[in-house]
Amino acid sequence: MAGRKQSAKGRVVGSSGRYGPRYGRFIRKRVNQIEHISRAAHVCPRCDLEAVRRVGTGIWECRKCGFKFAGGSYVPQTPAMRVAARSIERSLQKEG
Template identity: 45%
Template sequence: MVKTKKVKAAGKFGAGYGTSLRNRFNAIEIFQRKKQNCPHCKKSGVKRLAAGIWNCEKCGAKFAGHAYTLNK
C-alpha cells in the first residue's frame, strides 16, 4: 500500500479536493471499515456489500440501509 501522510484514506486521491472534503471522506471511510451492529441479532458483524446493501456475518441477514453508513 502506498504510504499516506496525515491524509489517511483520502490519500488515494492524491493532491487536491481540499481539506474539508478530505476530512469528511476520512470519517466515512473509517466508519465503513469498522463492523457495524446488526439490527437483527444485535451483534457487531455488519459489513457494507455495496452502496446501501449491508450484510451481517453473524446471522446472515442482508438488508438495505443508507449508502455509506448503516443508520445515519
Template identity: 50%
Template sequence: MAVSNKSSSAGRFGPRYGRRIRVKISNIEAQMKQKHKCPQCGRKSVKRINTAIWQCTKCETTFAGGTYLPDTPVGRVSQKASGKVGSE
C-alpha cells in the same frame, strides 16, 4: 530522512480537492468501514457489501440501509414513529 504522517484513505487524492473535503471523506470512510451492530442478532458484525447493502457476517442477514452507515437519522425517526424500536 523525515518521518511523514500516516495518510488516511483520502490520501489517494493527493493534493487535489482541498483539505476540508479530504478530511470529510476520511471521516465518512472510517465510520463506514467499522463493524456495525446487526439488527437481527445484535452482534457487531455488519459489513458493507455494496452501496446501501449491508450484511451480517455471523447470521448472514442482508438488509438495505444508508449509503455510508446501516442506519440513518431519518430511518431512526421513522422507526420511532412506527413503534418498532420500543417494542423490542
C-alpha cells in the same frame, strides 16, 4: 540530527491519501471520515452482534447470521431511518 526523517506536521492522511494534494483539505477529511465509518463493523439489528459489513451502496449484511438489509449509503441506519422506526414502534404500541 543527521539521518532523522522529518514527520508531516498535523497531517492525518488516512485512506484519502490517494488523492494527494487535490480537492482541498476539508473534502479529503470528509472522505476519510466517511470511509472510516463505512468500513467499520456495525451492530446487527437481528442478532445484536458487531458483525455488519457494507456489501454495496446502501446494502448491509451480517457476517454472523447472514441477515441482509437496506440502509444508508455509508451507515446502516441513517438518522431519518431511526426517527421513522421510532414512530412506527410507537404506533404499533398504541394499537396493541
